[in-house]
Amino acid sequence: MSSAAEPLLYQDSEVQISRTRFVFKNKTVLIRDLTAATTIKHKPSPSDWIFLAVGCIYILAMDATTIKMLGIILISYFVWSVAKPIYSIVVDFDSLTRSIFASRDRKRVSQIVETVQKAISQNN
Known part of the structure; x- marks a missing residue:
């Protein structure tokens, strides 16, 4: 232009x-x-909700620190996608x-x- x-x-x-x-x-x-x-x-996508669910499972059900950290990362991604749609x-x-x-x-x-x-x- x-x-x-x-x-x-x-x-x-x-x-x-x-x-x-x-x-x-x-x-x-x-x-x-x-x-x-x-x-x-836009609302959170289905994959965002899956990240939240898997993150919660990792934090609550797994013993390994590495897995718990991955859970925290997945939950953090979900929170970010909701906070910055x-x-x-x-x-x-x-x-x-x-x-x-x-x-x-x-x-x-x-x-x-x-x-x-x-x-x-x-x-x-």
């Missing part, structure tokens, strides 16, 4: 948003094709809803969604 021809409303290392384009990870979506943008907060940006096209970008940075995702919504409103 040429910044001289098109002023940017938002820019970071992976995302650029102008009044007409939303560029992320070398993909471009035209703002005129979008009807809405929202954020979804993944947020996705979901956009609506005329007849399609698609998750197009994800990050653990809630503030960044919120800024991107707000900027996309602003660009959509400027194009309508």
Whole structure:
């Protein structure tokens, strides 16, 4: 995206948003094709819950210190995944809803969604 021809409303290392384009990870979506943008907060995945269960079993049922440490690591991973969930940006096209970008940075995702919504409103 040429910044001289098109002023940017938002820019970071992976995302650029102008009044007409939303560029992320070398993909471009035209703002005129979008009807809405929202954020979804992901819940822990089934594998996260398995890590928690296995970690608890290791801590409670095993005697070896190494196994208990592995249990602590697995439980710590679960706690981290709950404390820092993944947020996705979901956009609506005329007849399609698609998750197009994800990050653990809630503030960044919120800024991107707000900027996309602003660009959509400027194009309508």
